[in-house]
Amino acid sequence: MPFPIFFIHPPKSGGSTVISFFDLNMGKDRFVNFVWDQDGWGSCRAKLLENGIGGGHHPFGIHRAIKHPVRYCTILREPLARQISHYWYAASGKNGEVKRGVSVSMPEALVQQGAMSLDEWVGESLAGKNLFVQMLSGHPVLNESSLALAQSHLRQHIGTVGLCENMSEFLLRLAGMSRLKLPFYFEANRTIGAPKGDIPLSDAARQKFLEDNHLDYELFHDAKRLIQNQVDEAGHVFSNALELVQVIQKEINRLENPHIYSSMVFGFDEAFLAKVKSVIGRFDLAPINAYLEFAQSRQPVLADMFEGFVDTVHNGAVTGWAVNLSRPEEKVPLEVRLGDEVVARGWSGESRPDVAGAGYPSAHSGFSIPLPAHVQGGFHVAIANSPESLNNAGIWRQGWHCA
Template sequence: MPFLIFFIHPPKSGGSTVITFFDLNLGKDRFANFVWDREGWGSCRAKLLETRVGGGHHPYGMHRTIKHPLRYCTILRDPLARQISHYWYAASGKNGEVKRGVSVSTAEALVQQGVISLDEWVAESLAGKNLFVHMLSGQSVLNENSLAVAQSHLRQHIGTTGLCENMSEFLLRLAAMSGLKLPFYFEANRTIGTPKGESPLSDAARRKFLEDNRLDYELFHDAKGLIEIEVNDAGAVFSNALELVKVIQKEINQLENPHIYSSTVFGFDPAFLAKVEGVIRRFDLAPIDAYLEFARSRQPVLADMFEGFVDRVQDGVVSGWAVNFSRPEEQVPLEVRVGNEVIASGWSGEPRPDVAGAGYPSAHAGFSIPLPPHVRDGFHIAIANSPESLHNAGIWRQGWHCA
């Protein structure tokens, strides 16, 4: 893998099963599971730099935290199906893991105690409202702009997006992006005790959920459209490979799976892995290899990733620092905007040894941009030709950062 991969793992969207794809390809304990500890993200970052693949229940933006460019991937699911799945997962005590000390929210605890009904859970979006937009935009306050940012990230920064409903299709495309060879999985962390058939959900709760999660549905349908374009462009070489993947996956699914109701984040049974590998070896993988070679020759170039901070606005000059993680030797183009109007521009490149001392990959990241006379209030600072923004970037009024 020529780059670091970070899997944005939305809860109850098939992410534990996706992680088994990395297990099958890389072996036990190679996936860097990002969990905060007393030392922060240091140990997670070190493991990711070693194994080159990791992820967790974290929104877009981890490249800023670990100060390194990433190639993101993620998986989505019909938002209502995800919400219902999370309810039954909470009701099961997270497959019994709560008894063993796994963290639980107040709402999840009340579900487990039978205090919150499915209708209440869904109507109030207690497993997260517009969760996908939050995770793919990296923004906590969600609106139409957040949706636009999430859609931009899908196109420019997330190398592969998949759908839980089409796992084999996703993993075949993810294998091409990641440089791995085996687009297979074994199911993990399926919820114990999920009711068969339709869940007893009222029409009122369903309508309220659809209304409150409109942004997520727009993003979900946008992702489906992007996937459809990619698959259609690949044509027969993809469909032939996918047909074989599904045949092999069906054989894998016949195995007695010890992980079906548990997570493999902390490893898996090597004997079971050997059985899975034995199934795969019975087949000629030539159609899969042909697609992987084809897709890797056509991998899109993802947009650069940035980080920075606006320090102050003083004496008619806005100053701070900005770094291009993808190409740290290059200066970062910056714009001062009022709304969509560019009123001033400049570049990074000034000495900032403190930035390099903090672990960022440039000692010449500083910028100072003179503002035009009588500049209107409400300006913000943006990176030119990028959806990325700097911390403390706007809105500025009379020298004060207001929003």
């Protein structure tokens, strides 16, 4: 059975609209909106495994928290456009949701009160600096390897990435990956009262934003190249399907939409979902079905997902545990790296009933890797042939963990 899909939902990048696609295909409230608290995780995990689809404003790595592999998808947006959109969303009181008790940050509150300008907001990247790299790397604090890790995740673990600016194209490819049949949406949570046309933003604020968020721009352009390669590979079978999708989407957009300025937190209206489906039902979907059949016959092979922990460095060996969540019966190849140099290798496979008792799918995940005598410090433990390091595997020295 395919692994469940987890949608990494960057704020103000069209995520609520993406969720309308899932509701159209799977029914109202089947999408599991994840929460951070531990009690919520248990309930969300159970629903995700049952329903097969969920997501939230969470970075790459939810497979570690739920101890189960997932197929990731995500959507990106031109970084400055996303930053500006968030400003006007805050100014609107998050489309009125603040009055209903939705939380706001201090900068968002100042924007709503009219006490912070767009220049101040953009110049300081107050809706998040290099947010896409943070979310796709899973690094809460960026370092020199964060961009490379985000790019690796984009290619190896994220089954479909799309652009907010090309929603129909994204959803058509996402339908191909997810085996869902209807690559359509209706717009949701558009900002009330957002100004149209040119935005009054100073050149100084714009330039500072571009400099401060250069990692996001590298990732954004990398995603655009990756998408174009996939579209080119599919050729006319994709372009024919997309042409029909866009025709049908124009008809859907003519409906009176009750969700255009509202959050999906309270669920989509079932009567409106039925109206959207009735529009779709007027068309022959043969070109779309042809692409979906093509895409499903060429599913990308995603890399395995791992979890692990470095426990100790003692008596000349580094010990811990590692699990291949995708194939838990297999041993995990490990490397001890000093910078870019591999100084020792080993495998999991030792008995660790405590790991299985904690809910991980293997009781033989332990490892103990002897260290060369000359390696006294500065090393970390990683999955072999991967940029992924184990948890608690920053910079170690013999006998103690220092970073």
